[in-house]
Amino acid sequence: AQKVTQAQTEISVVEKEDVTLDCVYETRDTTYYLFWYKQPPSGELVFLIRRNSFDEQNEISGRYSWNFQKSTSSFNFTITASQVVDSAVYFCALSFTSGTYKYIFGTGTRLKVLA
Amino acid sequence: GAGVSQTPSNKVTEKGKYVELRCDPISGHTALYWYRQSLGQGPEFLIYFQGTGAADDSGLPNDRFFAVRPEGSVSTLKIQRTERGDSAVYLCASSPGTSGTQYFGPGTRLTVL
Numbered sequence: 001a002q003k004v005t006q007a008q009t010e011i012s013v014v015e016k017e018d019v020t021l022d023c024v025y026e027t028r029d030t031t032y033y034l035f036w037y038k039q040p041p042s043g044e045l046v047f048l049i050r051r052n053s054f055d056e057q058n059e060i061s062g063r064y065s066w067n068f069q070k071s072t073s074s075f076n077f078t079i080t081a082s083q084v085v086d087s088a089v090y091f092c093a094l095s096f097t098s099g100t101y102k103y104i105f106g107t108g109t110r111l112k113v114l115a
Numbered sequence: 116g117a118g119v120s121q122t123p124s125n126k127v128t129e130k131g132k133y134v135e136l137r138c139d140p141i142s143g144h145t146a147l148y149w150y151r152q153s154l155g156q157g158p159e160f161l162i163y164f165q166g167t168g169a170a171d172d173s174g175l176p177n178d179r180f181f182a183v184r185p186e187g188s189v190s191t192l193k194i195q196r197t198e199r200g201d202s203a204v205y206l207c208a209s210s211p212g213t214s215g216t217q218y219f220g221p222g223t224r225l226t227v228l
Binding site: 004019034035037042043044045047050083091099101102103104105106107108 | 150217
């Protein structure tokens with residue numbers, strides 16, 4: 001089965017706290033892509049990162065960092081020193097390197113950052 | 116440059132009516148995708164175009180749904196005999212190639228009364 005699980009439905013933090021959003025995926029494919037998207041209240045999905053299954057290096061971009069662990073099929077996303085503007089729904093998605101390249105999305109995690 | 120655009124942004128229709136939703140992808144992007152997002156859920160795949168042809172329409176829920184992309188650019192999602200269960204946000208995405216990152220439009224919110 002191809003599946004993405006985001007077990008955290010909603011998280012609330014106070015501004016400047018660090019927060020980690022969990023993503024666990026299932027696939028039988030040996031090569032695949034993983035993504036994170038942000039969906040602010042305006043509704044448009046904003047691309048954050050793409051990771052190839054061959055590349056297990058963690059990545060940092062400003063206050064954002066991603067931890068990819070193939071052994072546990074997880075691709076977690078951490079926001080350091082959260083800000084009110086980080087409030088949004090965050091989606092993790094899985095795609096493949098052949099066929100249609102369609103995305104399989106998780107159900108999303110709603111992050112609320114309180115001032 | 117311009118992103119993916121979708122029109123209309125909102126569409127309210129009555130049960131049984133026909134609707135068309137339009138997607139204008141990023142210029143030069145050959146791959147185009149339609150997804151449907153119900154309240155509180157992640158987007159679900161509907162159909163994928165590579166150029167003018169529908170390479171995968173396995174996500175279309177039934178034969179009331181149809182999509183075209185006649186010139187390999189703009190795409191139209193068509194829904195016949197709309198039902199209340201069709202109410203959702205319909206998202207369009209494009210990518211520069213078959214394995215490229217997908218860039219999403221703002222969506223069309225469809226409400227069937």
